[in-house]
Amino acid sequence: MKKFLALLLVSTMLVSLAGCGGGDVKSSAEGETVMLSLAHIRPEESSADIAIKNFAKEATELSDGTIQFDIYPASQLGDFTTVQERVSIGDVDMQIASLGSNMDKVFAMSNSAYLCSNWDEAKQVFGPESPLIKIYKEKLADYNMTYLASYPLYFGGIALNKDPIDPTNPHAKSGIKIRVPSMTTFEKTATTLGYLATPIPASDMYTSIQTGVCDGAIGAGAEMYYGNLSGLVKYYLPINDHFEQWYMYINTDKWNSLTDKQREAIQTAAQHMQEKRWNEAEAETAEYEQKLKDSGTIIVEYTDEQLQEFADVVREAVWPVIEEEYGVENFKAVTDSIQ
16 A cells, blocks of 8 residues: 555656646657747737737748747736746746846847937848847847847837927927936937936826826837827927837747757748838838828928938937946947948
8 A cells, every 4th residue: 555655646746747847848849739928018909919920820830830829919928028037037938029128238228329310220230130139149148038030110209299499400408398218318318409308107108298297208109109199299200319129039948949840930930020020110100100190290300411410419419328338349339330
């Protein structure tokens, strides 16, 4: 009887351990189905959600069905900075979003003021072979994450619910109080352009403008302003102050557990999503600016020369301040690619 009980106990422990983890590695090696959790921040059926679902569909097809995805839109698994940490430890498999500087300050370099000022420069600075992507690949690897692809979105601008003062002049001093993200680059850009910078979380942006705590915002683009500030934006100033791009990455242990064919399927689908997005992003930016205009927002128009003047003024004032945050060598490698 004692021998029987001992064997029963060992069997029970083995079954319990198998249920806690390790099964995915075995399944991958055998080419069986692997389920990957994939988080992102946009609402379901948004253009980003549709693109991510198409990526997942293609990766599944290329893997002959051995990869499946549980997609979690609208920050269902937590704020993107929290999910980034969860991917690092393997609690979540994948994410596509901005990179959170809570893990490393260099991840905020992507949002630096005027790293580029037009779409041609954006492809140089943020493209797949750029110094920025090389830095991010290496840095993500330090935190047990593997870079897969990027997802370009839009150029940023300033939204106002009151009349701007000389908005095409980067030296104007309007004194209008605007919401800024709690990042040096946005705070310094706002003050350089003559605004009063007020750090406010994105979740409180609508209420702060609605109640008069501030009279506008910087740190987003037409897409976000149209979706989040509907009815409040009287003017939109598309000054291209920063470029918004997301990054797709996967937990490295999970990545290494997949078969060569599964990894190739994911990488190929991610590459296709990235290429498609570069072809669509500029037109989508114009589409959302038109949606703002159709909703009653006045869009201030800028010439290429005026946008270049904004870039020159802000770069001179802001870059020397922020380069220390991201590492002078890193920042110089990125900015030299457009100079």
